[in-house]
Amino acid sequence: MNLDQVMTEKDTLSGRFFYSRAPTIEPFSQSAANVPGWGTTELDQNTMFVLADTHVFNSNLINLARFGFMRFDGLSAVANPIQASDLGMSTPTGMAGVAPGVSISGLFTTGDAGTPSQWQNTNSFIWQDTVSHTRNRHDMRFGVELKRHEVDVNPPYSTSGLLQINTFEDFLLGQSAAQNGSPLGASNVTQSDGSSGVFRQDERYTDVAAFFQDDIRLTQRLTVNAGLRYEIFGPPTEIHGHLSNFDPSIATGQVPTAGSLSGFTVPSNFPGAVPVGVTKTPMAGLWFTDYRDFSPRLGFALQLTQKPEVVLRGGYGIYYDRPSSGFAEGQATGQPFSRQQLAFGAQNAGATLEEPFDPILPPLSSFPIYQPRMAGGGSYTSSVSPHIIDPYIQEYNLNLQYAFRRDLLLEVGYVGSHTAHSPGSIEFNQAELASTQNPVNGTTTNTASNIIQRLPFAGISTGSLQANTEFEANYNSLQSSITKRLGHGLQFLGSYTWSKSLDETSGSGGVAFYEISLLTNNQDNPRQAYGLSDFDRDQRVVANFTWAVPKLEQAPKMLRGALSDWEFSGIGVIQSGSPITVLDGNAGAVYGNFENRAQSTGSNASTHGSLHSRVLNGYLDPNAFTIAPEAPNGSGSGDTDFGNSSVGIVRGPGQHNMDMAVERIFPVKESSSFRFRAELFNLTNTPQFANPNNNVFFVMTPTGPANQNPSFGLITSTAANPRIIQFAAKYLF
Numbered sequence: 001m002n003l004d005q006v007m008t009e010k011d012t013l014s015g016r017f018f019y020s021r022a023p024t025i026e027p028f029s030q031s032a033a034n035v036p037g038w039g040t041t042e043l044d045q046n047t048m049f050v051l052a053d054t055h056v057f058n059s060n061l062i063n064l065a066r067f068g069f070m071r072f073d074g075l076s077a078v079a080n081p082i083q084a085s086d087l088g089m090s091t092p093t094g095m096a097g098v099a100p101g102v103s104i105s106g107l108f109t110t111g112d113a114g115t116p117s118q119w120q121n122t123n124s125f126i127w128q129d130t131v132s133h134t135r136n137r138h139d140m141r142f143g144v145e146l147k148r149h150e151v152d153v154n155p156p157y158s159t160s161g162l163l164q165i166n167t168f169e170d171f172l173l174g175q176s177a178a179q180n181g182s183p184l185g186a187s188n189v190t191q192s193d194g195s196s197g198v199f200r201q202d203e204r205y206t207d208v209a210a211f212f213q214d215d216i217r218l219t220q221r222l223t224v225n226a227g228l229r230y231e232i233f234g235p236p237t238e239i240h241g242h243l244s245n246f247d248p249s250i251a252t253g254q255v256p257t258a259g260s261l262s263g264f265t266v267p268s269n270f271p272g273a274v275p276v277g278v279t280k281t282p283m284a285g286l287w288f289t290d291y292r293d294f295s296p297r298l299g300f301a302l303q304l305t306q307k308p309e310v311v312l313r314g315g316y317g318i319y320y321d322r323p324s325s326g327f328a329e330g331q332a333t334g335q336p337f338s339r340q341q342l343a344f345g346a347q348n349a350g351a352t353l354e355e356p357f358d359p360i361l362p363p364l365s366s367f368p369i370y371q372p373r374m375a376g377g378g379s380y381t382s383s384v385s386p387h388i389i390d391p392y393i394q395e396y397n398l399n400l401q402y403a404f405r406r407d408l409l410l411e412v413g414y415v416g417s418h419t420a421h422s423p424g425s426i427e428f429n430q431a432e433l434a435s436t437q438n439p440v441n442g443t444t445t446n447t448a449s450n451i452i453q454r455l456p457f458a459g460i461s462t463g464s465l466q467a468n469t470e471f472e473a474n475y476n477s478l479q480s481s482i483t484k485r486l487g488h489g490l491q492f493l494g495s496y497t498w499s500k501s502l503d504e505t506s507g508s509g510g511v512a513f514y515e516i517s518l519l520t521n522n523q524d525n526p527r528q529a530y531g532l533s534d535f536d537r538d539q540r541v542v543a544n545f546t547w548a549v550p551k552l553e554q555a556p557k558m559l560r561g562a563l564s565d566w567e568f569s570g571i572g573v574i575q576s577g578s579p580i581t582v583l584d585g586n587a588g589a590v591y592g593n594f595e596n597r598a599q600s601t602g603s604n605a606s607t608h609g610s611l612h613s614r615v616l617n618g619y620l621d622p623n624a625f626t627i628a629p630e631a632p633n634g635s636g637s638g639d640t641d642f643g644n645s646s647v648g649i650v651r652g653p654g655q656h657n658m659d660m661a662v663e664r665i666f667p668v669k670e671s672s673s674f675r676f677r678a679e680l681f682n683l684t685n686t687p688q689f690a691n692p693n694n695n696v697f698f699v700m701t702p703t704g705p706a707n708q709n710p711s712f713g714l715i716t717s718t719a720a721n722p723r724i725i726q727f728a729a730k731y732l733f
Contacts, residue, residue, distance in 0.1 A: 010056045018048040029078045032101065032113035039079045047071040060134045068126040075119040078112035080160070089353065092161045092194025092341065094360035100161030100194070104171050105585075106693045106711030114158030114193060123150040139215040149205040151236075151325055155332055158340065159199075163356050164191035166585060166697055167708060174353025177346075184589070184638045185449050189351040190344055196361040197338020198368075201242055203328050206234035213297070221303040229295040231320055233390055235285030236328040241270035243286050244334045246383040248428050248457060248466065250279060254441065255458045259372030263457070264335065265386075275370050286328055287388040293320045295392075309403040313413075320392045323423060327384050327467050334382055336368035342380035342463055345592060346448055373459025376452060380461045383428075385468040389421045399479075407485040416476045421469040424505040424517040428466040429457050430524065431591050435633050446631045447639045448589040455592075462592030465518075471526060473503035473533070489548035497540045501533035507581025507647040508595040520581065520595050521588065521642040531647025532579040538651075544571040565667065570660040570683075577655075578691065579648030582620065585697040585709075587628035587643040598696050599628040599643040605650045607713070611689070619692040620650065620713030627698035627705035637700040652691035657720060658683040672733040678725065685723035689715050 003015040022044045029040040052066045080098035084091050091097040101111020130143035165171045170188035177185045213227030236243065244266050251263025261277030269284040299315030333340035339361055343351065350358040362369060371379060399413030431454040434440040443453045451462060477499030484492045504526045505517035519529045549566040552559065581597060582605065588596035605624040607614050628640035663677040682688075692715045697708040 012054045014052045014054070016048070016050045018046070020044075020046045029112060032078060032109065032115075033111055034109050037079070037081050038110070038112055040076055041079070042076040043074065045071075045073040047073075062132045064128075064130045064132070066126070066128040068124075068128075070122075070124040070126075072120070072122045074121075075117070077117040078115070080112060080116055090355050090357060090360065092159065092357050092361045093196050093363050094357075095363055098160045100163055100356060102163045102165065102171070104165045104168055105695060105709060106714070106716065107168060111162065112160055114160055114162035114195075115155065116160050118153075118155045120151070120153040120155075122152075124148070137217045139217075140213070142212040143210070145207075145209040147205075147207040149203075149207075151203040151205070151328075152200070153203070153325075153329055153332075154200040155329055158193045158195040158333075161192070161194040161357065163189055163353075164193070164344070166190045167710070171353070176352050177349035179352070182349075183636075185346045185349045187348050187351040189348060189353060189356050190585070192341065192343050192348055192351050192356045192358075194357050194361060195333050195338060195340040196364060196367075197333070198242075198364070199332045199338055201328065201332055202239045203236045203243075203325060204239060205236055205322075205325070207322065208232045208234075223301045225297070225299040225315070227297045229297070231293045231295070231390075232289065232291060233293070233320070233322045235283075235287045235289055235323075235388070236325065237267070237269070237284045237286075238328070239269075241267055241284075242337050243267050243328060243331055244270075244336065245281075245286065245331065245386070246334070246381045246460075246464075246466075247279070247386055248383070251457055253456055253458065255373045255375055257375065259374045259459065261370060261372050263373070264370070277372070278370065281386070286331070286384055287386045290388070290390045293390050293392070294318075295320055311401045312399070313401065314396075314398040316394070316396045318392055318394050320390050323388055323390060323469065327388070327423075330382050330465075330467060331384060333380075336370045338367065339369065339371065340380045340382070342461065344463065345589070346451060347461060347592075373457070375458045378452075378455075378459040378461045378464075381429075381464040383464070383466045385466055387468075389469050391419065391421045391423060391469050393417050393419045407487045409483045409485075410481075411483075412478075412480045414477070415479050417474070419473040419475075419503075422471040422473050422503065422505075423467065423469050424471045424519070425465040425467045426470075426519060426526075427463055427523045427593050429455050429460045429462055429464045430522075430593055431455055431462065433590075433632055444633065445635055446590040446633050447635050451590065451592045463594055471504045472530075473501070475499065475501045486546075489550055490545070492543065492545035494543040495541070498538065499536070499540075500538060501536040502530060503533045504529045506531065506534040506579070507583070507597070509583075518595060520583070520597050520647065521593075522591075523593060529647055531581070533648075534578060534581075536579055536648070537575045537577075540573070540575040542571070542573050545569065565665040567663040567665070568660070569663075570658060572656075572658045574656040575654060577652035580620070580650050580652050580691055580694050581647050582625060582645055582649055583695050584625070584628060584643050585695060586638075586699055587640050589628075589638060589640045590631040590634060591642075596628075597643040597645045597647070598625045599698070600624060600645040600649070601626050605645075611653060615653075615689055615715045618713040619653070619715050620694070622696060622707045622712055625696055625698065625707070627700055653689040653715070655688045655719065656686065657688060668731075672731070674731050675729065677728045677730075679728070681724040681726075682721060683723065687722075688718055688720035690717045690719040691715070 001017040005013045007013050024042045026040045029038050048070050050068045055063045082099045084099045087099050101113055103109040125148045127146045133140045173188045176187050209231040211229040216224045246263050247265050265279045265281050267284045274280055295318045297317035302312045304310040395417045397415045402410045431451045432440045433446055434443045436444045440454045443450055477497055479497050481495035508518035508520050522528055546569040551564045583595055584598035601624055603624045605620055607618055607621050628643045631639050631641040659681045660683050661679045666674040692713050693711045696712045698705050699708055
């Protein structure tokens with residue numbers, strides 16, 4: 001609904017209201033089961049209201065004031081047809097409930113991925129005022145903005161549990177390390193993930209911004225744009241004081257026999273007293289407010305020649321980004337309001353398929369619970385650095401535009417960016433290396449079985465994460481295009497991009513929406529993980545066209561009727577594949593980390609032959625990798641160090657696709673017509689293959705190193721739909 005009302009000669013009031021309701025039933029759940037039975041019922045509702053007043057002081061001075069309200073209301077629930085008791089399995093709390101999900105690498109996944117249901121309500125209130133003033137050669141704008149966000153969310157992460165199992169053979173066996181006699185002390189259940197507690201959070205965010213911008217026409221051929229923006233992104237607060245945290249910078253490394261709560265924090269608005277060892281911070285927010293977000297922008301446009309018309313454009317700007325609400329939502333599993341158990345490797349030695357959670361977690365009614373850090377073990381901890389720095393990106397470009405004629409334009413330019421303080425997470429409790437000269441807590445050797453003795457923080461499990469903004473990324477590209485504006489019924493656009501994107505957290509398979517994109521290999525050295533971004537496409541060509549067939553004026557009537565009033569359009573894409581980082585589930589065993597890169601033998605990781613044969617027989621060569629080397633002062637081949645392969649060591653299959661539409665116009669009267677349209681997506685019905693399985697699992701056998709993942713290197717899915725043809729008809733009057 002739209003409203004526009006002239007109030008006075010100098011005031012105009014306008015309003016906009018929008019509402020949508022989208023119920024959805026899907027046969028499969030995103031990131032959950034890839035077999036039938038666990039469908040999703042989802043309801044998304046959006047509301048938007050904007051009210052604006054425009055006041056004209058004079059022909060050179062205008063004020064625009066706006067108020068806006070936006071609301072998102074979403075609920076998602078996964079069907080759970082199987083109870084844990086039906087399978088003889090236990091749940092994370094040991095109480096009756098739905099069966100835990102099971103994911104077997106490269107094969108199938110069952111269950112709800114640990115999240116049976118979730119909902120979120122987000123309300124945003126925005127106030128803006130902008131003044132525009134034109135004077136001589138200056139076109140100036142300045143303004144202020146205030147935003148208030150209310151985010152109420154309930155993400156019951158892993159309350160039903162999720163089990164990660166490396167192979168189908170492990171799934172069939174399902175025994176503990178003691179039962180299967182594993183020399184590495186590893187259960188057949190690779191990883192057990194579960195949680196319990198109060199997950200609801202009512203978060204609040206406040207943002208303030210002010211800006212000034214001036215477009216200066218220095219000459220008829222040169223215009224300069226200059227501006228400055230200042231922003232304050234308020235850190236998240238929780239109205240009930242539920243934003244608990246763990247701060248390694250104030251935690252003691254080791255703990256007494258009785259345990260310690262050293263390092264755990266609660267915000268200043270936490271109600272009630274806190275136990276000895278827990279720190280109440282001086283702030284209600286999750287981190288300290290950053291007051292340094294000044295963003296200068298500078299650009300220019302210079303007309304070099306008029307005939308032919310050649311224009312040079314360039315610009316530089318700094319753009320800050322509000323840290324994601326994922327930082328706060330990732331704390332939903334922190335004590336004392338909830339507890340998460342994430343056990344893998346030697347820590348999960350006692351897990352069986354019947355009893356995968358060892359120990360079981362307390363029921364919901366038991367919270368809040370403070371669990372001291374105890375020597376000899378620990379629970380998974382998710383934390384956020386209290387010293388978050390707002391991420392920002394520096395963007396810069398230089399572009400040359402050359403008009404051959406009025407309707408034909410060639411553009412060639414350089415576009416680059418550098419991102420600083422990019423968000424991500426590190427596994428802050430990576431086990432340290434010990435030696436006779438430098439013992440760690442009395443330990444002088446490094447084995448997969450003595451990880452707990454070598455942890456920097458006792459009572460905190462390996463794999464525990466701290467989210468921060470300490471990472472960097474770069475993007476550089478040559479971008480070119482040729483544009484034919486509409487003329488004689490034809491228009492087209494062709495573009496080519498040659499680029500490279502590099503960052504420090506790609507290749508790990510982390511979950512970006514919770515800001516837990518991870519490092520691979522050494523967590524103490526982010527730069528060693530610097531490599532091609534997961535989404536990098538070094539070469540990309542895109543072309544599109546629209547052509548209205550000219551009407552035949554002189555041909556016979558039947559021929560004119562058959563060949564006139566046709567329109568054709570299409571878009572084609574050719575792009576290189578995205579990078580693949582090869583991981584080894586058994587590399588870095590002495591550190592206890594999540595994702596570690598495989599050991600390369602030095603040979604080419606790609607197989608040879610046609611794409612068809614590589615899809616059938618394997619896209620990656622397992623012989624290009626071997627078991628990771630023994631760590632310093634290790635005691636056997638199972639005590640592995642990090643692998644030496646690089647991030648993005650090989651590219652996956654490229655894609656090329658063509659979509660096309662054909663439309664026939666049937667004139668009815670001078671002011672009306674009937675149109676019939678056929679649309680063909682993936683016109684050539686060419687398979688667009690996804691990347692192959694990139695996980696190896698090397699172990700030492702009597703005959704030498706052997707990969708235990710039979711699906712490694714195999715492509716098991718496509719990245720796009722097969723050919724789809726659809727028809728449409730409409731009547732214009």
